[in-house]
Amino acid sequence: MADPTDSETETFDTGKFERDRQRVEQGFWPKLRRIAGRIPFLDELLAAYYCAVDPASPLKVKAVLMGALAYFVLPFDAVPDFLALFGFADDAAVVYAAIKMVAKHITPAHRAKAQAALQKLET
Template sequence: MTSQQEQDTLDQLNESEKHYSDTKFWSKLKKYGKKAGSSVVYAVLLLYFTLQKPEVPKKTKGIIIGALGYFILPLDLIPDLAIGVGFTDDLGALGLALLQVAMYIDQDIKDQARAKLIEWFGDHVDTSDVDAKIL
């Protein structure tokens, strides 16, 4: 991603903040989680659980809320119902947000996200791709 693309994505995240709520978040995640796949869901859960930490600064929480707002946005760049590519733009926005907040993602956050993944996808979830990006 070029720096201009990153800036455009960050601008979209800021605009998407107004679409975030816990109710909308859990509703969309439950409805589209299987279609989105475990990598998207894991990224979303990492952000969600990081948002819950009281020591995370407001600016960082704003980035998270923007990314989660973008995820639950009813109309995004690529419709989520488009099979195979519908969550591609969501994953890009989520990935950028993860890079921005990675310093606040600790083992406890990862464990909470993995536990929820296992609950929804079974014991054989692979989080290595996302984990490698936030080291």
């Protein structure tokens, strides 16, 4: 997959980015705390979150990740989260695709913050 930061001529919808950012800001942590024990890709989700909110991350990287994180936060999506075994499959696919697109921007520092957050969630 192409890195979204490779092409500076590409544009994205800044209004959508702002709506996604607000949705993530309001809903990410509450949803995560509620369902953390049921998410098999929690470490990657948290690393993506920390990359998306990092001021040093390029805006296009933030836009890609915020879109994926906003999809995760949505209460209703392609496969409802309450369905056993399948509920997070679509969320995982969206997050995985976004991470693959921007993988070189998810740093060891983002992963360290994710691990620290995981430890706090477990206590």
